[in-house]
Amino acid sequence: MKYQNFENTEVRGEGDDVDEDLRLLLIGKTGSGKSATGNIIFNDRVFKSVMSSSSVTRSCKSHTGNVNNRSVRVIDTPDFIFSTRTDFDSDSELKKALELCSPGAHVILLLLSLSTFTEQEMDFTGWFEQKFGEEALRFTVVLFTHAGQRHMRTLAEMIRMNPQLSDFINRCGQRYHEFNIKAPANRGQVTELIEKIERLISDNTNSCYTLDMMLETERRREERERRAEEEKREKEERRREEERRERIREEERREREHQMQLERVKIETENSVRRYIEQEKQKREEEEKREEEKRKEEEKRKEEEKKEEEEKSGDEEIESEHTALERDSGFKHVVKENKYIIGAGVSVSVVVIVLVFVLLKIFSSTQP
Numbered sequence: 001m002k003y004q005n006f007e008n009t010e011v012r013g014e015g016d017d018v019d020e021d022l023r024l025l026l027i028g029k030t031g032s033g034k035s036a037t038g039n040i041i042f043n044d045r046v047f048k049s050v051m052s053s054s055s056v057t058r059s060c061k062s063h064t065g066n067v068n069n070r071s072v073r074v075i076d077t078p079d080f081i082f083s084t085r086t087d088f089d090s091d092s093e094l095k096k097a098l099e100l101c102s103p104g105a106h107v108i109l110l111l112l113s114l115s116t117f118t119e120q121e122m123d124f125t126g127w128f129e130q131k132f133g134e135e136a137l138r139f140t141v142v143l144f145t146h147a148g149q150r151h152m153r154t155l156a157e158m159i160r161m162n163p164q165l166s167d168f169i170n171r172c173g174q175r176y177h178e179f180n181i182k183a184p185a186n187r188g189q190v191t192e193l194i195e196k197i198e199r200l201i202s203d204n205t206n207s208c209y210t211l212d213m214m215l216e217t218e219r220r221r222e223e224r225e226r227r228a229e230e231e232k233r234e235k236e237e238r239r240r241e242e243e244r245r246e247r248i249r250e251e252e253r254r255e256r257e258h259q260m261q262l263e264r265v266k267i268e269t270e271n272s273v274r275r276y277i278e279q280e281k282q283k284r285e286e287e288e289k290r291e292e293e294k295r296k297e298e299e300k301r302k303e304e305e306k307k308e309e310e311e312k313s314g315d316e317e318i319e320s321e322h323t324a325l326e327r328d329s330g331f332k333h334v335v336k337e338n339k340y341i342i343g344a345g346v347s348v349s350v351v352v353i354v355l356v357f358v359l360l361k362i363f364s365s366t367q368p
Contacts, residue, residue, distance in 0.1 A: 021073040023101040028111030030079040033145040036181040038074045047076045062100040104208025108140045133217030139209040142176040
C-alpha cells in the first residue's frame, strides 16, 4: 500500500503543546482496519498494518501529526474482546489507551466492517456500550471500513437492512462515515471524516471522553452488577423463604389432613366398635331369648312329661286298685265259695302245728 507525501503532515515531538491536538481513539476488533485507518489519516505508515486473522497490534500506540492544517493525535489499539493472546490484559490496555489521549478523546472512531457485519460485530458493539458507557455514544462516530466491497447498495440501505445495526447507529446520533482502506490515495474521505469530527467536537462544546468517565462507567456497572447480584441473592433468599414457608404450609396441610384422616378413622373405628358391641349385644339377647325359649320349652316339656307320668301313674294306680279290687273281689269270692274247705284246711293246719309242737316238746324232754 502506497501513501502520498503531503507537506502538511508532520509528527509532533515531545514538549509541544498537546492541548490543541485533535485526539482520536480507534476502537475495533481484529481485521477491522484500525492501523490501516490511522495510516491513511496520516498518509504514512506510522502503524504496523498487515492482513492477518490475528491481531497485529499487541499494545496501544499513539502518533501525532498534522492533517489538513490540524494537529491530530491518533491512538491505535489492539482487539480488546477477541484477542487470542493469553497474557493480554484488556482492562489495563484500555486504561493505557485513554491515558495516551489525555486529557481525553475528542472522538472515538468505532470501526466496523460493513461487508462482514455478523453476530460477532454486534457482540463487539454490545461490549463497547457496556465498557465505555452510554455517555461515550455522544463522542462516537461509526467508521465503516472495507467500503469498496458493498457492491450495488448504498451505505444507508445496508444499514437499514440490519435492524440491530440501525438501532446502534441511531443511539450514536446517526453519525457514521464510509471509509475505504483499500484506497489510501483518496484524501477526500479523510477530509470528509475530519469535517465530521470537527462538527461533533463543536456539538460537544469541545468536551472529551476521559478515563474518569470510563472508570465512572465501570463503577456504575459494578454497582449495577452488585445491586443486581444483591437483588438476585435477595430474590433467591425470598424464593427459598417462600419455598420454606410453602413447605411449612404443605406440612401443616398434610398434618391437618393426617389429623382429619385420624379423626375419620377414629370415628369410623368407634362406630364400628359401637356397631359390633350392639350386634354382639343383640346376638346375646337373641341367644338369651333363644335359651329362655328353650328353657321354657324344656320346662314345658318336663311339665308335660311329668303330667303325663302323673297321669300315667294315676292310671296305673287306678288300674292297680282296680286289679287289687278285682283280686280282692275274686279272693273274697273264692273264700266265699270255698269257706268250708278253707276252714277245714285251717283246722288241719292248727292240728299239725300243735302236733309238731308236742313232738318237739317230747323230744326235748328225752334228751339228757
